[in-house]
Amino acid sequence: MIEVRGLSKKFGNKTALNNVSFSVGKGSITGIVGRNGAGKTTLLKALVTIVDPDEGTVMINDQDIFREPKAKNKVMYVSDSVEALKNYSIQQITSLYRDVYDQFDEAYFQELLERFKMPKVKKIKNYSKGRKALFSLILAFASKPEYVLLDEPTDGLDVIVKKELMRFLVDEVSKEEMTIIIATHRLDELETLADQILVMKDGTMKETFQLHSLQEDYQKWQVVYQESMPEALKADVHILNQTGRVYSLLFEGEQEEGKAKIEATEPLLYEALPLSLEDIFVAKLGGEQIAE
Ligand SMILES: Nc1ncnc2c1ncn2[C@@H]1O[C@H](COP(=O)(O)OP(=O)(O)OP(=O)(O)O)[C@@H](O)[C@H]1O
Numbered sequence: 001m002i003e004v005r006g007l008s009k010k011f012g013n014k015t016a017l018n019n020v021s022f023s024v025g026k027g028s029i030t031g032i033v034g035r036n037g038a039g040k041t042t043l044l045k046a047l048v049t050i051v052d053p054d055e056g057t058v059m060i061n062d063q064d065i066f067r068e069p070k071a072k073n074k075v076m077y078v079s080d081s082v083e084a085l086k087n088y089s090i091q092q093i094t095s096l097y098r099d100v101y102d103q104f105d106e107a108y109f110q111e112l113l114e115r116f117k118m119p120k121v122k123k124i125k126n127y128s129k130g131r132k133a134l135f136s137l138i139l140a141f142a143s144k145p146e147y148v149l150l151d152e153p154t155d156g157l158d159v160i161v162k163k164e165l166m167r168f169l170v171d172e173v174s175k176e177e178m179t180i181i182i183a184t185h186r187l188d189e190l191e192t193l194a195d196q197i198l199v200m201k202d203g204t205m206k207e208t209f210q211l212h213s214l215q216e217d218y219q220k221w222q223v224v225y226q227e228s229m230p231e232a233l234k235a236d237v238h239i240l241n242q243t244g245r246v247y248s249l250l251f252e253g254e255q256e257e258g259k260a261k262i263e264a265t266e267p268l269l270y271e272a273l274p275l276s277l278e279d280i281f282v283a284k285l286g287g288e289q290i291a292e
Helices: 040-047 069-074 090-100 106-115 129-142 159-176 187-191 211-217 255-263 277-284
Strands: 002-011 014-024 029-033 055-060 075-078 147-151 179-184 196-201 204-210 218-224 237-243 246-252 269-273
Touching: 002 040, 014 040, 014 055, 014 196, 014 204, 029 040, 029 159, 029 187, 040 055, 040 075, 040 147, 040 179, 055 069, 069 075, 075 129, 090 106, 090 129, 106 129, 129 147, 129 159, 159 179, 179 187, 187 277, 204 211, 211 218, 211 277, 218 255, 218 277, 237 277, 246 255, 246 277, 255 269
Parallel strands: 029 179, 029 196, 075 147, 147 179
Antiparallel strands: 002 014, 002 055, 196 204, 218 246, 218 269, 237 246
């Protein structure tokens, strides 16, 4: 389990993390979403002591990573930039990883290179941008860490490889009891993947959502009125969209309760619509888009 308590970090006058607390259970996928500069990368780096926080603690399996440096060996951070590796050959990197990570599994590494149809190249720099990103993911998973922190893992990957990667992440979590944290702008990708979503804004943790209960906790409705939506309903719903007399509404609460409230306003017609994470975030964060 990862437990973060009261993490704060300033760079000069700039607050990158402000009293951030959350926990992540084993064998789960957590998404951290937020706009550019929200503090996602700083948070991930603090979890592996690349960033030294001004305040707060990070406990990994009940060990404080700043007091017991060995604790962080269970965690692998995969940066969104692979520049550091580019001048190495695949062989050099493999032997480096073998030396540094006790659990590095060479056979699994080869299996993953094949699974993702990685072309044979002499040096990492000969890979395309997407392939470089994929290569660092393969290295990370072949090192068999307990926790993997991925920073924008799908950047530069084409749609097919992205889908393959998503399937792979889900497999790893169920098969290996691995725990994955993904920082991303891409809400739509997390929807099918994450168990929990953490929303960051300006260095603070704004909201935590458990995805399995979202469909029970929220509903989206499309409602059409003869003239306009009665004022009385406005206090109970978030208006996601309005085009003339047609409204998309988000209701927080049980389905039957939402339905009864809408029926009581005597609309011309209404129907339930499929709910997306984006709808909830737009409503929750005062109409401000998170994804870009
Ligand atoms: N080493 C640094 N020196 C100075 N400021 C920094 C440093 N690292 C991060 N920051 C600042 O801290 C804030 C949080 O940055 P961070 O990279 O963590 O955000 P992010 O959510 O990962 O953004 P992005 O999605 O653009 O990668 C930003 O305002 C950034 O400019």
